[in-house]
Amino acid sequence: MRDPDPGSPWNDDRQATLSALVQRADRGDRTALPAVREVFDAVPGLWETYGDLATIAQNALIDLVAGKSGVTREGIRKTMAKMRADVSGPNASPLERLLVERVVACWALSYQADLAYADSLTRASPIESEHCQRRQDRAARQYLAALRSLAVVRRLLMPTVQVNVAERQVNIAGGEVHVGTRE
Amino acid sequence: MAWQSRGGGRRYYTRSARRNGRVKRLYLGAGDVGEAAAAADRERRATRDAEREAMRLAMRRHAEVDAQVDALCNAAETAARALLLLGGYHRHDRGEWRLRRA
Numbered sequence: 001m002r003d004p005d006p007g008s009p010w011n012d013d014r015q016a017t018l019s020a021l022v023q024r025a026d027r028g029d030r031t032a033l034p035a036v037r038e039v040f041d042a043v044p045g046l047w048e049t050y051g052d053l054a055t056i057a058q059n060a061l062i063d064l065v066a067g068k069s070g071v072t073r074e075g076i077r078k079t080m081a082k083m084r085a086d087v088s089g090p091n092a093s094p095l096e097r098l099l100v101e102r103v104v105a106c107w108a109l110s111y112q113a114d115l116a117y118a119d120s121l122t123r124a125s126p127i128e129s130e131h132c133q134r135r136q137d138r139a140a141r142q143y144l145a146a147l148r149s150l151a152v153v154r155r156l157l158m159p160t161v162q163v164n165v166a167e168r169q170v171n172i173a174g175g176e177v178h179v180g181t182r183e
Numbered sequence: 184m185a186w187q188s189r190g191g192g193r194r195y196y197t198r199s200a201r202r203n204g205r206v207k208r209l210y211l212g213a214g215d216v217g218e219a220a221a222a223a224d225r226e227r228r229a230t231r232d233a234e235r236e237a238m239r240l241a242m243r244r245h246a247e248v249d250a251q252v253d254a255l256c257n258a259a260e261t262a263a264r265a266l267l268l269l270g271g272y273h274r275h276d277r278g279e280w281r282l283r284r285a
Contacts (some may be wrong), residue, residue: 019261025268036265050258057251064248095266102259109252116245124238135245142256149263156280157270 014043047094054101061108065115080104087150095157099150106143113139186217196221 018039024032040046058080066073088100113136120132186194195210196217212221257276272280 015258015261018265019257021285022261022265022268026264027276028273040265040269042196048260053251053255054256057248057255060248060251061198064244087247095262098259098262102255105252105255109249112248120238123234125235126202128238128242131242135249142252146256146259149260152280153263153267157266 025121027101047098050094051097054098054105055107058101061105061106061112065108067138076108083107093158095153096150099146099153103146103150105142106136106146107137108141110136110143186221196226 018036021032021036021039025036043049062073062076062080065076084104086101087103088097093101113132117129117132117136120129124132185197187197188194188206193213194215194217198209198211198220199206200209201207211217222284244272267280271283
């Protein structure tokens with residue numbers, strides 16, 4: 001992970017503008033689409049800036065889980081790196097890489113929320129335990145949403161090529177090869 | 184929890200407790216016995232306060248980290264939706280993504 005760039009042209013205002021445009025387009029306003037495209041074209045290094053958000057969130061999560069333990073910190077870093085490599089696959093697009101980083105961060109959050117809830121059962125008041133349980137539920141939902149989003153993008157936006165070889169149909173999607181029998 | 188003076192000026196360490204729905208004052212002892220009970224209560228209170236403070240700090244830290252993950256999730260979701268829309272897809276009934284018919 002690289003260090004965040006403090007001089008990035010991307011900021012909260014631009015993110016809010018893009019969110020508003022995407023919401024308009026999502027509701028069926030096709031006039032918003034050119035503006036969405038403009039935002040993506042106008043900001044060089046946009047994907048790197050999104051990567052910075054991932055780095056900041058993941059580092060904060062590592063700090064939260066590991067505390068002062070260097071061994072735990074290294075263990076979590078390695079687990080996250082392995083997960084990133086497993087989920088990412090070869091030739092991932094910038095969007096796919098961002099969605100993978102989100103999956104990794106949400107997994108770490110869900111893991112930390114599980115630990116915090118278990119800890120709260122022995123040490124905290126019922127109100128605090130309830131807070132930790134709500135947070136655990138929310139983290140699990142966020143993790144599932146992150147996986148769903150990645151799956152949708154892979155299914156719809158990754159190029160798929162179908163080739164028939166002898167009696168077998170070969171689909172190549174997003175750098176992965178699936179072989180099946182032709183009907 | 185407090186010290187109370189009784190006949191002859193002797194000081195007793197007391198603690199309030201609920202018994203059968205009513206609050207009763209328990210006399211735990213005078214002199215060394217009272218001092219020991221007071222010290223035990225002080226320690227228990229200090230431990231409880233420290234745990235509450237630790238939990239309060241943990242909850243604040245949780246909120247900060249949750250906000251950072253939320254920012255990442257919002258950015259990633261917005262980018263994914265934007266590229267799906269630019270790719271010619273739309274959400275059917277705010278659910279499944281389908282290719283828009285030309």
